[in-house]
Every structure is written in structure tokens, then in C-alpha cells.
Amino acid sequence: MAPKIEYYCPCLSESPHPPPPNLPSSSYSFHPLHNLFFCEECDAVRCNRCVLVEVSGYYCPNCLFEVPSASVRAEKNRCARNCFLCPNCRNTLTVVPSDPPENVDSRTSPIVSTTLGEPPFFLYCNHCRWDSAEVGITFEKPTGLAAQLQKFEDSAPESLEFERLKEHFEPFLRASSSSSTLPSASSHHVHTNPITAAASSALARDIPGVGKYNPLSRSRVGRDKAAHRQEYPDYKSRVEIGSAAALSGEADVEFLRHLETVSEVAALEQRWTNSWVSPLPASDLKPLRIPLQSKKSKRCPSCRHILIKPEQKAQSVRFKIKLVAANYLPAIAVTLPHAQAAIEMLKRTSKSASAAAQAEEQQAAGALIAGHSYSFHLAFTNPLYDPIQIRLAKALAPVQTAEGDAAAEAAERARRSTFQIQLPSAAFPVGAFAEAWEYDDEDEDMFLDDDGMEIVEARGKKGKDGRGKTRSVGIVEKRANVTIVSGEVLIPKEARGDVRFNMLVSYTYRSDDPEPSEEAGVGTPSRSHGTNKAPEMKNFSFYTVVDLGPIMYREEPKLTADL
Amino acid sequence: MDLPIYYTRAEYIETDTGNKVSRRATISGPQNIILGGKTIIASGAIIRGDLRRTGPGHAVVISLGRYCLIGEGCVMRPPYKTYRGNFNYYPMKIGDHVHIGANSIVEAATIGNHVEIGKNCIIGKFTIIKDCAKIADNTVIPPNTVVPALALFAGSPGRFIEDLPESTPEMVEAQTKQYYTRFQPLPAER
Ligand SMILES: [Zn+2]
Ligand SMILES: [Zn+2]
Ligand SMILES: [Zn+2]
Numbered sequence: 073m074a075p076k077i078e079y080y081c082p083c084l085s086e087s088p089h090p091p092p093p094n095l096p097s098s099s100y101s102f103h104p105l106h107n108l109f110f111c112e113e114c115d116a117v118r119c120n121r122c123v124l125v126e127v128s129g130y131y132c133p134n135c136l137f138e139v140p141s142a143s144v145r146a147e148k149n150r151c152a153r154n155c156f157l158c159p160n161c162r163n164t165l166t167v168v169p170s171d172p173p174e175n176v177d178s179r180t181s182p183i184v185s186t187t188l189g190e191p192p193f194f195l196y197c198n199h200c201r202w203d204s205a206e207v208g209i210t211f212e213k214p215t216g217l218a219a220q221l222q223k224f225e226d227s228a229p230e231s232l233e234f235e236r237l238k239e240h241f242e243p244f245l246r247a248s249s250s251s252s253t254l255p256s257a258s259s260h261h262v263h264t265n266p267i268t269a270a271a272s273s274a275l276a277r278d279i280p281g282v283g284k285y286n287p288l289s290r291s292r293v294g295r296d297k298a299a300h301r302q303e304y305p306d307y308k309s310r311v312e313i314g315s316a317a318a319l320s321g322e323a324d325v326e327f328l329r330h331l332e333t334v335s336e337v338a339a340l341e342q343r344w345t346n347s348w349v350s351p352l353p354a355s356d357l358k359p360l361r362i363p364l365q366s367k368k369s370k371r372c373p374s375c376r377h378i379l380i381k382p383e384q385k386a387q388s389v390r391f392k393i394k395l396v397a398a399n400y401l402p403a404i405a406v407t408l409p410h411a412q413a414a415i416e417m418l419k420r421t422s423k424s425a426s427a428a429a430q431a432e433e434q435q436a437a438g439a440l441i442a443g444h445s446y447s448f449h450l451a452f453t454n455p456l457y458d459p460i461q462i463r464l465a466k467a468l469a470p471v472q473t474a475e476g477d478a479a480a481e482a483a484e485r486a487r488r489s490t491f492q493i494q495l496p497s498a499a500f501p502v503g504a505f506a507e508a509w510e511y512d513d514e515d516e517d518m519f520l521d522d523d524g525m526e527i528v529e530a531r532g533k534k535g536k537d538g539r540g541k542t543r544s545v546g547i548v549e550k551r552a553n554v555t556i557v558s559g560e561v562l563i564p565k566e567a568r569g570d571v572r573f574n575m576l577v578s579y580t581y582r583s584d585d586p587e588p589s590e591e592a593g594v595g596t597p598s599r600s601h602g603t604n605k606a607p608e609m610k611n612f613s614f615y616t617v618v619d620l621g622p623i624m625y626r627e628e629p630k631l632t633a634d635l
Numbered sequence: 636m637d638l639p640i641y642y643t644r645a646e647y648i649e650t651d652t653g654n655k656v657s658r659r660a661t662i663s664g665p666q667n668i669i670l671g672g673k674t675i676i677a678s679g680a681i682i683r684g685d686l687r688r689t690g691p692g693h694a695v696v697i698s699l700g701r702y703c704l705i706g707e708g709c710v711m712r713p714p715y716k717t718y719r720g721n722f723n724y725y726p727m728k729i730g731d732h733v734h735i736g737a738n739s740i741v742e743a744a745t746i747g748n749h750v751e752i753g754k755n756c757i758i759g760k761f762t763i764i765k766d767c768a769k770i771a772d773n774t775v776i777p778p779n780t781v782v783p784a785l786a787l788f789a790g791s792p793g794r795f796i797e798d799l800p801e802s803t804p805e806m807v808e809a810q811t812k813q814y815y816t817r818f819q820p821l822p823a824e825r
């Protein structure tokens with residue numbers, strides 16, 4: 073596995089410092105740079121776990137029709153055109169007539185225009201060959217199939233029950249929504265939509281001891297109480313739940329008794345995207361109308377500013393607003409030069425070997441072996457139009473609160489068996505991003521060539537560890553908007569696990585504040601040149617986790633024996 | 636930094652627009668194939684430009700945009716069907732910055748820009764893949780499937796797995812450009 077680096081979003085923790093990287097749970101706090109957003113208002117990184125998501129439009133993932141929100145509700149969040157999923161394998165179904173065209177070899181799927189053919193029509197899966205005639209679903213016309221299927225769905229007992237429940241609560245919902253329009257309109261992130269309010273007060277009334285869910289201030293409690301006093305009649309269900317369960321239960325037992333193969337039972341995966349209870353026998357599964365997908369806007373969780381706003385068109389990949397972290401923070405790439413050199417050697421020598429064997433060889437060549445030290449390279453790419461100064465620091469491990477000699481001894485032992493990281497201590501510059509660099513990719517001189525390694529020896533500060541090694545910690549290479557620095561990792565003989573550590577990256581940049589940027593979408597404000605003002609230097613810091621890979625041992629046969 | 640990907644100069648033909656085509660690739664009906672420029676066709680790839688719509692005149696069968704990669708051993712074959720009793724091939728159109736991994740078979744109708752297709756995939760006939768979508772390695776996309784923009788598909792049959800990040804266009808563009816730069820003749824021959 074290649075070494076990698078991820079960036080920290082502090083939203084999951086109370087402190088601004090990242091969790092120790094050896095904790096498995098820490099992985100939830102780190103993200104690849106291109107998955108992160110940046111809020112200019114808060115001057116902070118945001119991730120997909122903390123942003124507020126709003127639906128900005130619905131579309132069918134198969135016919136790509138953009139569904140207006142009004143019909144989304146009526147059509148129960150599924151496509152109302154001719155788009156269906158195979159209940160067996162989830163492939164998209166095709167509408168086919170009863171007379172398959174002649175002269176088509178059996179291997180090809182019956183792809184026929186629906187204007188041709190004889191009724192009845194049915195739905196056919198060209199992946200697993202399921203067809204809807206198997207479950208007795210055929211159509212007289214090849215159009216409007218979804219409406220016919222929805223009629224089916226809507227007559228399911230669960231669906232009718234749900235409709236009845238909605239009807240029952242309708243007057244109450246209307247009453248409570250009119251009383252709470254003001255707060256919910258001004259800030260819809262607070263969980264006080266009328267449905268929640270109605271549900272919570274109904275629960276509080278019917279079940280003794282259940283407190284009312286109350287996200288708002290005390291002033292609202294009084295108003296809720298007032299609403300609570302309002303009486304509404306008891307709900308009478310359509311189906312007596314006890315008898316309904318007994319009915320289906322006995323049938324299921326009967327079915328299971330005569331089971332011959334496991335595949336006769338519909339798998340969980342085949343059943344759970346259904347809106348209502350679906351049949352247990354796989355042979356009874358009905359085609360599914362395709363669930364709609366949505367385009368999403370994303371907001372900063374603390375200041376509500378929009379970070380992502382897609383264009384209206386469903387299949388457009390452009391955004392009206394797109395504040396991604398990659399336009400603000402330097403991109404960092406980690407490499408292990410010894411591994412790359414080894415790969416290079418392998419590529420030139422063993423050309424005939426299979427790809428799998430090559431990958432294995434490369435893995436072995438790039439291994440980090442206990443008892444050795446290695447240098448690693450960090451390449452910083454500056455996305456800003458101004459040069460930046462970067463300073464690196466190893467994030468300190470959380471202070472141990474344990475006391476006493478035993479604890480100290482354990483800590484000492486732990487220290488002896490963990491790897492040591494050396495990072496360049498001085499700040500280093502990274503050149504400004506220039507649009508022109510993007511087009512220089514044809515220019516082979518700009519590319520890291522074989523001389524790269526020699527630059528290390530010539531310019532890098534030699535490590536003064538007294539062991540006469542020519543490793544270096546410092547700048548390796550600087551070109552365009554990229555600076556490569558090298559660090560060193562020392563792995564003791566007793567070390568185990570992965571070489572993974574947190575690194576604090578601080579950089580200073582010229583700020584163009586406070587001019588507000590209203591021309592959203594046309595580049596990001598931080599990239600604009602504000603040369604009319606005196607430059608103001610600002611500082612930004614972020615944590616990362618660097619993963620150089622697992623520590624290996626020299627004695628490989630012994631290792632397998634131990635296992 | 637990523638290392639160069641070397642090839643032997645003798646194996647590849649480089650066109651005026653920077654396309655690099657392996658002599659070990661099979662290009663049938665080259666007059667019906669358009670390469671946008673800086674596109675790489677690797678060893679062992681098969682491109683069936685000869686499977687053209689019946690009828691007189693010149694026809695574009697397969698068009699590829701800029702900065703594309705047709706990986707080793709890929710098969711690119713235009714889709715066909717029998718419509719109103721007539722068997723016919725239909726053209727295949729592929730956008731810019733599209734990478735197709737080794738040993739994949741593609742019979743799509745259209746593939747948008749910034750699309751990544753993994754290794755060992757089967758892309759069924761008349762599949763439509765929209766911009767910035769990604770198909771994971773070893774995926775089987777059945778015929779007539781539509782893959783929406785910014786979606787990751789995987790499995791057999793290929794299904795929607797997740798939305799891809801909003802920065803996918805920039806990332807894929809950078810990757811495909813970088814790949815083209817890394818793809819260079821062995822230095823010994825320089
Ligand atoms: Zn977050
Ligand atoms: Zn649809
Ligand atoms: Zn199927």
C-alpha cells in the first residue's frame with residue numbers, strides 16, 4: 073500500500089487536536105483533501121460529516137428526468153416514468169413485448185423499440201433474466217407502467233394504514249405548523265418541524281414517563297403546552313395488528329417448511345429497499361420503481377454559509393458555489409524514496425513478470441523494516457496565487473495522566489518501541505500557483521526527472537546524527553508551486569504496527585481581507601489578486617495524519633512460524 | 636511525486652496532436668476512428684472502427700477526446716442492435732479525460748468527460764455514462780444502463796455505491812494530464 077496523508081476535521085471532537093492516529097476510531101476524523109470544504113466565514117475546514125445538507129433537486133438516476141418537488145411526494149420518491157429495478161439483482165428492467173424479434177441470437181438481450189411488438193408487455197432483466205410475467209405482472213400497453221405499479225403499491229395494507237395515520241394527524245399538524253411557522257422558517261436546522269412537534273407531544277401524552285423532545289428554549293415549552301391541551305380523537309387502525317402478524321406468520325412458517333434451497337427466500341438486500349413489507353419467497357418479489365436521487369447543497373454547520381451549491385440541471389457537474397478545501401490548503405503528497413527507487417529498478421529489470429507478481433515485488437521492496445531508518449518525502453502544492461511559508465510540527469501525543477513508577481516505566485518502554493519522526497524544523501516557501509503552470513504539463517523539464525535524487529544530496533541539509541549517514545531533513549526540491557521536503561523515520565527493532573503519525577501544518581499567506589466576494593463561482597476569493605491593499609499576513613494551521621505503511625521484519629520465515 | 640511510466644520508443648507511434656498509439660494495439664478501420672489528442676492507446680488494445688453502420692459514405696464509429704487512456708488489452712467495440720428488422724452498429728462517443736483500465740470491454744454508446752473506468756470491467760451495449768462518473772475495477776454494467784454524473788458504480792450488475800466528491804472534475808483532469816506527462820520513452824533511448 074502506498075503511503076498516504078489525510079486531513080483532519082475537528083467536528084467529531086471537543087478539542088482542536090486530533091485523536092492519536094493509532095486509535096482505529098481516529099480514521100473517522102481524517103479525510104482526503106478533495107473530500108473537504110472550506111468556510112471562509114469561519115476560516116475552518118468542514119467535512120461531509122459536519123456540513124448541513126439540503127436537497128436542491130430530485131432526479132431519476134436512470135431516465136435522468138428532473139422531478140419537481142411537488143410530484144416527488146405524490147409519487148413517493150420514486151420514478152413515475154418507465155424505470156424499474158429488477159427485484160432479483162437490482163439491474164434496470166427493460167420493457168419487452170410478447171413476441172421477441174426473430175433473427176436475434178439468444179445471447180443478446182431483446183432490445184426492442186417499445187413502439188413495436190405485441191401485447192402483453194412485461195419487464196425483463198437483461199442481467200439475470202428475471203421477468204415480471206413470473207410474478208404475474210404484465211401490461212396491455214408499454215406506457216404508463218409506473219402508474220399501474222404504483223396503484224399496486226398504494227393498495228398495500230401498510231400503505232393504506234399509513235395514509236390513514238396521516239389523515240388522522242392532518243388537522244393537528246396544520247394547527248401546530250401555523251403556530252410554529254416563525255421559528256421553523258428562520259432556522260430550519262433546529263429540529264422543530266411540525267411533524268416532530270406533533271409526534272413528540274403525542275408520545276408524551278400516550279406513554280407515561282416519556283418527556284417531550286424539546287430542542288428549543290423555555291419560551292417555546294409554554295406554547296407547546298398550549299398546543300398539547302388541544303384534544304384530538306383516538307386513532308383507530310384499519311388492521312388489528314395482532315391478527316395481521318398471525319396471518320403472515322403462519323404462511324411464512326408453511327413456506328419455510330417446504331423450502332428446498334436457501335435462494336427461495338428473498339435475501340435481506342432484495343427486501344430492504346421496499347417501502348412496505350415485502351414477501352418472503354424470492355419468487356414473489358415485485359419490480360421496484362427506481363428510487364429518486366437528489367442534488368445537494370451543503371452549508372457550514374456553524375455560520376450557515378453555503379459551501380456547495382449545484383447548478384440546477386441534474387446532470388451538470390458544475391456548481392454555482394463550490395468552496396472546497398483544495399483551493400485553500402496546500403495539497404500534500406507523501407512518498408518513500410527508497411520504495412520508489414526499488415520500483416524503478418524492478419520496472420527496468422523484470423519486464424516479463426505478471427502484474428500481480430510485480431505488485432508483490434514492489435510491496436516487498438518498499439517495506440519499512442524494523443531496526444532501520446528511512447527518509448520520506450512530502451510534496452506541498454500551493455493552490456493560492458501568492459507564495460506561502462509552511463512550517464511543520466509533529467503533533468504531540470496526548471499527555472499521559474498515569475502516575476507512579478510502573479506507569480513511567482511502561483511509558484518509557486512504549487517510547488523505546490515506537491518509531492521516531494524527524495521533520496524539517498525551519499519554515500520553507502512554496503511558490504505561488506499560476507494558471508500557466510497548468511498548461512506546462514507538456515514541458516518535460518518541469519517534471520521530476522532522474523536528477524531529483526542528486527538534488528537531495530547537493531542541497532539538503534545533512535542530518536547530524538553522528539552516524540555518518542547521508543540522510544537529510546529539509547528542502548529536496550522547489551519548482552513552480554511545488555516544494556518537496558524530506559523527513560526521516562527511525563524504526564527501533566522492537567517497533568510494531570504502522571508508521572502513522574499526526575503532523576501539524578501551519579502556513580502563512582497574504583490575506584486579501586476584508587473585501588467581501590460576491591462574485592461566487594468565478595474562482596474563489598482567496599485566489600483573487602487584491603493588489604490595491606497593503607498585504608496582510610495571516611496564518612492557518614491544520615492537522616494531518618501521515619501513514620507510511622506497516623513495519624516489517626527481516627526474519628520473514630520466523631514471522632510465519634510465530635503465527 | 637509520481638514516477639514516470641516508461642515505454643520503449645519503438646513500440647509507440649506519436650501523432651502530430653500528441654496521441655500515442657502502441658504498435659501492438661489492433662486498430663481496425665482507422666479511418667472511422669477519431670482521437671482528440673494526447674490520448675494513449677496501450678499494448679494489446681483492440682479498437683473496432685471497422686464495425687460501422689451499413690450504408691454509403693464516411694462514418695465516425697469511435698471518437699475519443701483529449702487525454703484519454705485505453706488500457707492494455709481493452710476492447711472497444713461499437714454497440715449494435717436490430718431495429719425494425721435491420722441489424723446495425725451504432726457509434727460510440729467518448730469525451731475528454733477518460734481513462735479505461737486494463738482488460739476492460741467497452742460497448743457503450745456515450746461516455747462523458749472526466750470518467751474513470753477500472754480494470755477488468757464490462758461496459759454493456761448502449762450504456763450511457765455521464766460526466767465525472769467512476770466505474771470500480773471488475774464491474775459489470777449490463778446493456779442499456781445509465782450511470783449518472785458524479786456517481787460511483789461497482790459490482791455485478793454494477794450499482795450505485797456513492798456520490799463522488801464535488802472536486803472530481805479537477806482531480807480527474809489533473810490525474811489524466813499527469814498520466815500523459817508521466818508516460819514517456821525509456822531514458823536510455825533519449
Ligand atoms: Zn467535519
Ligand atoms: Zn426514471
Ligand atoms: Zn435481474
Ligand SMILES: [Zn+2]
Nearest residue numbers: 111114372375
Ligand atoms: Zn462557517
